[in-house]
Amino acid sequence: MKNMKGQYCIVTGAGKGIGKAIAKRFLEEEAAGVAIFEWDLALAEAAAKELDPTGKKVIAFKCNVADSDMVKAAVDATVEAFGRVDVLVNNAGVTRDRIFHKMTDDEWHTVININLNGMYNLCKFVVPLMREQEFGSIVNISSTSLMGNPGQANYSATKAAMQGFTRTMAKELGRKNVRMNCVAPGYIDTDMMRAVGEDKFNAAVARHPMNRMASPDELAAIVAFLCTEDSSWVTGQTIVASGGALCL
Numbered sequence: 435m436k437n438m439k440g441q442y443c444i445v446t447g448a449g450k451g452i453g454k455a456i457a458k459r460f461l462e463e464e465a466a467g468v469a470i471f472e473w474d475l476a477l478a479e480a481a482a483k484e485l486d487p488t489g490k491k492v493i494a495f496k497c498n499v500a501d502s503d504m505v506k507a508a509v510d511a512t513v514e515a516f517g518r519v520d521v522l523v524n525n526a527g528v529t530r531d532r533i534f535h536k537m538t539d540d541e542w543h544t545v546i547n548i549n550l551n552g553m554y555n556l557c558k559f560v561v562p563l564m565r566e567q568e569f570g571s572i573v574n575i576s577s578t579s580l581m582g583n584p585g586q587a588n589y590s591a592t593k594a595a596m597q598g599f600t601r602t603m604a605k606e607l608g609r610k611n612v613r614m615n616c617v618a619p620g621y622i623d624t625d626m627m628r629a630v631g632e633d634k635f636n637a638a639v640a641r642h643p644m645n646r647m648a649s650p651d652e653l654a655a656i657v658a659f660l661c662t663e664d665s666s667w668v669t670g671q672t673i674v675a676s677g678g679a680l681c682l
């Protein structure tokens with residue numbers, strides 16, 4: 435695979451889980467720099483130190499993606515440090531699962547504000563930079579929940595909306611040599627998935643044709659592909675990575 439030599443990247447929610455694995459993979463692909471945007475600064479700083487003990491390539495910012503002012507400040511600081519942004523991964527996401535008739539307004543709005551408006555906030559400040567430099571790749575981490583999943587009306591709505599946004603943006607940005615794609619994971623073995631409890635976790639494993647969870651590294655490999663020139667003709671797409679659980 436072609437690598438990411440010279441590319442400067444932002445990965446949101448990269449303090450742990452899938453985002454951290456993506457940041458790690460980007461460094462393995464020789465990315466020039468990775469900025470971690472994470473609302474838990476201690477987590478972000480620990481990840482940065484672990485991934486890049488030299489402290490030269492990875493920088494950590496405290497940033498709640500739902501807060502437009504914080505996003506703008508972190509994007510400005512990234513540009514000041516790196517000079518440009520070639521890759522954006524909108525990975526930060528949360529669940530607040532509950533059957534719809536019992537779901538609170540807070541559960542609804544928290545998920546919409548982080549998963550959907552967070553992606554909007556990042557794109558608002560990064561897309562103009564990529565248009566100007568006529569180069570960039572944006573990857574949005576969706577979910578197979580977009581097909582519908584009881585208890586996830588809020589989450590599923592955001593993950594499906596990401597796809598429509600991605601298709602429109604791909605069509606708007608194509609002539610500027612900026613690509614946007616989604617990855618829709620099935621179950622990945624992270625804290626988010628473990629939080630459902632052991633019984634539900636094991637039941638989810640059993641529903642997968644490959645009879646296991648994926649590791650975050652398996653997701654990171656797909657995201658890296660979408661950020662190299664090997665995928666230069668791929669934009670507006672969703673790659674479903676679910677071990678065969680969802681076949682479109």
Ligand SMILES: NC(=O)c1ccc[n+]([C@@H]2O[C@H](COP(=O)([O-])OP(=O)(O)OC[C@H]3O[C@@H](n4cnc5c(N)ncnc54)[C@H](O)[C@@H]3O)[C@@H](O)[C@H]2O)c1
Binds near residue numbers: 446451471524525626
């Ligand atoms: N784990 C799975 O099975 C799975 C499946 C499908 C999709 N996804 C998606 O993948 C992405 C990553 O999931 P994960 O499993 O690694 O989750 P995780 O909970 O392990 O990690 C999420 C990270 O995002 C950070 N974060 C959360 N809200 C934030 C905010 N407002 N601003 C900045 N950072 C924030 C958290 O601090 C954490 O570091 C999410 O968008 C999730 O919806 C996960």
